Amino acid sequence: MSDTPVKIALFGPGTVGSQVARLLTEQSADLASRVGAPLEVVGVYVRDIGKDRVGLDPALLTDDADALIAKADVVVELMGGIEPAKSIILKAIAAGAGVVTANKALLAAHGPELYEAADAANVDLYFEAAVAGAIPIIRPVRESLAGDHVRRILGIVNGTTNYVLDEMTARGLDYEVAVKQAQDLGYAEADPSADVDGFDAAAKAAILASLAFHQRVPLGDVYREGISAITAADVAAATDSGHVIKLLAIAERTGEGGDGGVSVRVHPALVPLSHPLASVHGAYNAVFVEAEAAGDLMFYGQGAGGTPTASAVLGDVVSVARHIARGGRGPRESHYGDLPVLPISASSSRFQLRMTVPDRPGVLAAIAAMLAQSGVSIETVRQQAGGVGTGLATLAIATHRAPESDVTAVLDALRSSDAVTEIRSVLRIEGE
Numbered sequence: 281m282s283d284t285p286v287k288i289a290l291f292g293p294g295t296v297g298s299q300v301a302r303l304l305t306e307q308s309a310d311l312a313s314r315v316g317a318p319l320e321v322v323g324v325y326v327r328d329i330g331k332d333r334v335g336l337d338p339a340l341l342t343d344d345a346d347a348l349i350a351k352a353d354v355v356v357e358l359m360g361g362i363e364p365a366k367s368i369i370l371k372a373i374a375a376g377a378g379v380v381t382a383n384k385a386l387l388a389a390h391g392p393e394l395y396e397a398a399d400a401a402n403v404d405l406y407f408e409a410a411v412a413g414a415i416p417i418i419r420p421v422r423e424s425l426a427g428d429h430v431r432r433i434l435g436i437v438n439g440t441t442n443y444v445l446d447e448m449t450a451r452g453l454d455y456e457v458a459v460k461q462a463q464d465l466g467y468a469e470a471d472p473s474a475d476v477d478g479f480d481a482a483a484k485a486a487i488l489a490s491l492a493f494h495q496r497v498p499l500g501d502v503y504r505e506g507i508s509a510i511t512a513a514d515v516a517a518a519t520d521s522g523h524v525i526k527l528l529a530i531a532e533r534t535g536e537g538g539d540g541g542v543s544v545r546v547h548p549a550l551v552p553l554s555h556p557l558a559s560v561h562g563a564y565n566a567v568f569v570e571a572e573a574a575g576d577l578m579f580y581g582q583g584a585g586g587t588p589t590a591s592a593v594l595g596d597v598v599s600v601a602r603h604i605a606r607g608g609r610g611p612r613e614s615h616y617g618d619l620p621v622l623p624i625s626a627s628s629s630r631f632q633l634r635m636t637v638p639d640r641p642g643v644l645a646a647i648a649a650m651l652a653q654s655g656v657s658i659e660t661v662r663q664q665a666g667g668v669g670t671g672l673a674t675l676a677i678a679t680h681r682a683p684e685s686d687v688t689a690v691l692d693a694l695r696s697s698d699a700v701t702e703i704r705s706v707l708r709i710e711g712e
């Protein structure tokens with residue numbers, strides 16, 4: 281064991297950072313033995329030194345980022361957002377410090393620049409907490425599966441939306457009430473739109489897809505739909521058809537041998553109750569990976585919250601600090617392929633189309649003809665009477681797998697047809 285401490289600088293003592301600071305103190309003896317040297321927190325960067333921060337030694341607080349970077353071996357960035365986080369990480373790398381971050385927004389938007397800077401400076405850049413919080417998923421995809429060929433990833437990677445959808449399903453809670461609870465529990469981002477509109481999941485999908493497919497996936501190429509349009513009626517209809525609604529991050533190779541391109545998308549989906557992802561409740565996350573040699577793998581655990589996320593951050597701190605104390609370096613960037621990232625119109629899924637229709641002879645035949653004309657094959661049809669005297673019925677049509685562009689054409693036809701009163705929901709069915 282070396283006596284020379286590895287110097288840690290913490291940027292952002294918020295929900296996650298305060299727990300990292302606490303655990304660094306409480307577990308200092310264990311951490312030292314795992315690293316092979318003691319860890320010393322040399323400073324905590326804040327924007328307001330005067331603010332009361334429970335559990336933090338006031339003597340460690342500083343608002344001088346450059347001076348703190350200059351004395352650090354490892355910079356732990358837990359501020360979030362793009363700036364000043366990006367400049368701080370680049371300065372840390374340039375100064376030869378290893379970096380640990382949980383900042384998926386930054387990595388999804390500017391990852392390549394940061395990875396290349398770390399490679400050029402020969403320093404570590406670790407980011408396990410950036411995807412699915414406490415769940416080890418970056419390491420497995422980046423290292424353990426580096427010798428395999430990942431075909432598809434289906435992930436519940438946003439705790440807030442899973443919590444909201446689960447509360448709506450299990451307790452019949454209103455959407456707004458469930459969102460407020462998720463904020464109070466510390467799952468939601470400062471701006472909950474990052475969660476409910478799918479931005480957070482899209483950032484994680486871009487990071488995961490890049491690592492899994494050794495392919496740069498720009499955030500702008502990730503198709504994104506959030507959960508704010510999901511109604512109590514959608515949730516009830518999902519239950520009736522043996523599904524549950526989940527916000528999924530999906531990354532898959534397409535075409536013969538997976539060489540056609542990659543499709544990366546985030547949207548609510550109907551997941552059959554028999555699929556392992558259907559039993560992921562509350563703010564829990566899970567990532568289901570389909571790999572050619574390994575087969576199916578599932579990684580499950582807490583994807584949000586201060587202490588669980590701090591666990592992933594500390595795992596990275598130990599790795600980086602160990603390299604500083606004993607030599608070595610973490611994984612470097614892959615050589616990237618040049619498969620296209622396909623637009624949503626080029627993907628295909630099964631769909632459930634729910635609509636209100638006039639309850640009269642010939643309606644079902646007319647709707648079936650419109651699907652047939654676009655080449656979309658029907659798997660099941662369920663009809664429910666719309667109530668005495670309404671003259672309406674509800675139709676739920678599940679399709680076989682069909683190209684998104686064909687389903688868009690069907691929807692256009694249905695919307696302009698007098699055989700359909702209202703399209704109530706269009707949900708992809710995934711995980712079958």
Ligand SMILES: NC(=O)C1=CN([C@@H]2O[C@H](COP(=O)(O)OP(=O)(O)OC[C@H]3O[C@@H](n4cnc5c(N)ncnc54)[C@H](OP(=O)(O)O)[C@@H]3O)[C@@H](O)[C@H]2O)C=CC1
Pocket residue numbers: 291292293294295296297325326327328331358359360361363364382383384385409410413466467470583584585586589
């Ligand atoms: N919360 C979670 O469950 C998870 C979070 N993450 C990621 O971890 C990171 C941190 O998240 P979280 O702890 O929730 O965020 P918080 O908002 O709770 O904490 C952010 C901290 O950074 C400080 N900070 C923010 N901007 C600045 C700035 N411009 N200058 C100086 N200090 C700044 C804040 O200071 P002040 O106290 O003064 O406001 C606060 O201490 C984010 O990248 C997030 O995406 C990842 C997985 C899960």
Ligand SMILES: N[C@@H](CC=O)C(=O)O
Pocket residue numbers: 410412413437438439440441467468469475480583584585
């Ligand atoms: N807001 C995020 C927190 C972690 O990334 C979530 O809800 O999962």
Ligand code: NA
Pocket residue numbers: 408409410411412413414415416417418592
């Ligand atoms: Na993780």
